[in-house]
Amino acid sequence: MKRRAHLLTSFALLLVTVLPVLNTGGASAAPPIAQSDRPKLDVPYVPTPRHIVDKMLELAAPTADDYLIDLGCGDGRIPITAAQRFGTRGLGVDIDPRRIVEARQNADEAGVTDKVEFRQEDLFQTDISQATILTLYLLPSVNIKLRPRILKELRPGARVVSHDWDMGDWRADQEVKLGNKKIFMWVVPASVEGRWQLSDSETGRSFALTLKQRYQDVEGEADIDGQQVPLQNARIQGDRISFELPGENGDVRRYEGRVAEQVIEGEGWQAKPLT
Numbered sequence: 001m002k003r004r005a006h007l008l009t010s011f012a013l014l015l016v017t018v019l020p021v022l023n024t025g026g027a028s029a030a031p032p033i034a035q036s037d038r039p040k041l042d043v044p045y046v047p048t049p050r051h052i053v054d055k056m057l058e059l060a061a062p063t064a065d066d067y068l069i070d071l072g073c074g075d076g077r078i079p080i081t082a083a084q085r086f087g088t089r090g091l092g093v094d095i096d097p098r099r100i101v102e103a104r105q106n107a108d109e110a111g112v113t114d115k116v117e118f119r120q121e122d123l124f125q126t127d128i129s130q131a132t133i134l135t136l137y138l139l140p141s142v143n144i145k146l147r148p149r150i151l152k153e154l155r156p157g158a159r160v161v162s163h164d165w166d167m168g169d170w171r172a173d174q175e176v177k178l179g180n181k182k183i184f185m186w187v188v189p190a191s192v193e194g195r196w197q198l199s200d201s202e203t204g205r206s207f208a209l210t211l212k213q214r215y216q217d218v219e220g221e222a223d224i225d226g227q228q229v230p231l232q233n234a235r236i237q238g239d240r241i242s243f244e245l246p247g248e249n250g251d252v253r254r255y256e257g258r259v260a261e262q263v264i265e266g267e268g269w270q271a272k273p274l275t
């Protein structure tokens with residue numbers, strides 16, 4: 001209840017302080033639309049302050065090889081800034097046509113229309129699968145609603161950056177506080193939960209591996225000669241997995257690998273799904 005009250009007051013305050021400033025007209029003001037034609041917003045329009053945009057992009061570390069999608073893009077400032085500074089291609093979607101008019105105009109003024117595209121669209125319908133960076137300034141409930149799609153549809157290693165709101169029990173990989181603002185960053189983890197057969201050409205061992213996963217946290221055990229041996233220091237980051245197992249001579253064998261389609265590949269070892 002307390003958190004909900006905080007959310008409502010934060011947005012209400014911003015609406016009262018920011019919207020009148022934005023509505024004072026100027027060259028980039030979008031034409032008014034009739035009240036009856038206004039789309040139903042799942043999140044009110046509150047632009048991210050410029051210094052927060054900068055920090056969000058610092059955390060996402062975009063390059064010219066990335067593709068950034070901003071869901072609920074407002075005036076397009078996040079994809080436009082990424083395109084201007086880093087040559088990042090991007091897409092912004094917003095359900096409000098006035099925001100799309102503004103965003104396109106801003107992209108034009110910034111000289112990045114060859115890099116960014118803006119579409120009037122419901123963010124819940126947007127295909128996010130190609131994003132290597134997803135930026136959000138939405139609401140906690142909207143983040144939570146998007147969470148299963150983010151984990152399923154984005155490729156492992158994609159970065160998700162959210163202004164102000166977290167993702168419930170999916171712990172952020174990085175969290176930054178700037179004044180009373182927060183920025184969260186997650187790296188989408190590969191999905192590894194299940195049973196695997198690991199063949200280790202370095203030690204000549206082959207054994208079954210059972211992995212349990214909760215977001216970026218992974219644990220598991222290896223079935224070695226009928227003994228269940230827990231994995232040590234198991235970790236997953238994007239498409240990279242690492243863990244340790246005791247070796248045969250009391251030493252520690254460290255496994256580091258990359259998760260790909262139906263295989264985990266490391267140097268001198270490989271694991272394939274057990275059906």
Ligand SMILES: C[S@@+](CC[C@H](N)C(=O)[O-])C[C@H]1O[C@@H](n2cnc3c(N)ncnc32)[C@H](O)[C@@H]1O
Nearest residue numbers: 042043046047048072073074094095122123137
């Ligand atoms: C808090 S603003 C964020 C704007 C921009 N991303 C930024 O950070 O400056 C949220 C935006 O989401 C848009 N929005 C709300 N519901 C939406 C929906 N269902 N689909 C797409 N956009 C939506 C609003 O029009 C608004 O522009």
